[in-house]
Amino acid sequence: MAAGAASPRERYRSQVRAEIKARAWDQIATAGASGLSLNAIAKELGMSGPALYRYFGGRDDLITELVRDAYRSLADTFGAAADAGTGLSGLARAMRHWALEDPQRYFLVYGTPVPGYRAPDDTTATAREIMATLLDVCAAEDAAAPGSAEADGPGGAGTAPADALEAHLADHRDWAGDHPAPPHVLRRALAYWTRLHGVLSLELAGHFTGMGFDPEVLFTAECEGLTRRG
Amino acid sequence: MAAGAASPRERYRSQVRAEIKARAWDQIATAGASGLSLNAIAKELGMSGPALYRYFGGRDDLITELVRDAYRSLADTFGAAADAGTGLSGLARAMRHWALEDPQRYFLVYGTPVPGYRAPDDTTATAREIMATLLDVCAAEDAAAPGSAEADGPGGAGTAPADALEAHLADHRDWAGDHPAPPHVLRRALAYWTRLHGVLSLELAGHFTGMGFDPEVLFTAECEGLTRRG
């Protein structure tokens, strides 16, 4: 039970598992998630078909684990960016870099859902972790330079909802867990999140190619619009 | 050559073609685009496999035509909304309705691109038509209530770029065709476009389910943020 002391066999196992996953990612990058084939992976690894069943329950299990890893990797990237103290724009740059690094990994998480497939349950926890990080950074930035105090009533610290959305969010904050962020911070976090995905998903899907402008300029402008007064 | 005078055979042909496409859409809605099967469609239509080759060159041709139709349908929806004179928010509502009506149709156009597949060339023309409509409405709205004149220099009508993005767009406006919109209108159109997709794509992919709030409230708030001062 000595945790961490992996037997040689265990070492080997996890090594092969990693290699299988690496090949799976290659394949997803080449042919998309729907083109992932166990046999093809096995062939590329020099082993033959059924061997993979020693390492994964089957095709679905493998995909599920890739999805899990993708979520985890984004959460870690976000966490590191938050720790770096580069603020919201740091988060945005990290996310953009993460997405461009491997578009198909982005799409595996945020792309077209396969009607039958359901993501593993623990990914929702990771998704919430990501939102929590975003909320933290939003709250910190807001504390440093309190913004959006535009339409506040005489309520003081700006915790009163300023419009319909903020009012709605004040009443529906399940996703924020027990985060104490005031409505306008909730709002900013959500807006940041969706705008970021708006530019990224269109860019990665190639809908800006041939339009002439640089998506990155649009991306940073959209982000700045929410940091310096949104 | 008498245009419009379709022979009975031609009538029948286009009727069957339409039925095939309808079944194809059903199948896409159920199993996604990658799960579309010619044989399955034929079976559902009560005819057997190879018969479909009388109507389409093959699976790829069929998908291509579905993509074309999806683009066309969005362009028409946009055009109608613009003609209705309900402004930018009318466009947004139309788009949202179009997307919710058949999420898989939305994803066929804006979802995860299949690495190998390339959309038919004429869809780019339709895409430009959509952007043109958006630009028209943006320009009209701007003319009615000139906004975003925030950081304008003494240049008068607000045609000078106000920031890095507007400057960049002023120099890279291929996508706008010969539309005379000033930079800040180009900017607003693009931002509107990406924000709209940001909320929609996340919502349709199910990333808001379980978060507690109503995506529609977020959607309309994001849109309003760009009409009443952005």
Next chain:
DNA sequence: TGTACATCAGTGAACGCGCGTTCACTGATGTAC
């Protein structure tokens, strides 16, 4: 140190499946005289 046994990675053959696509053919529908 050496032997007996258990664990487990990997193989190869086989199963059934559904796919896209081709081909030669039948039979009905339309056209020309």
Next chain:
DNA sequence: TGTACATCAGTGAACGCGCGTTCACTGATGTAC
């Protein structure tokens, strides 16, 4: 109006393919005495 011919929708059999997955088995690696 009737006959001869062309057009064309749809069939059924067949092709080859790659897929996920199962099963019984071999052979190497580790463990226990």
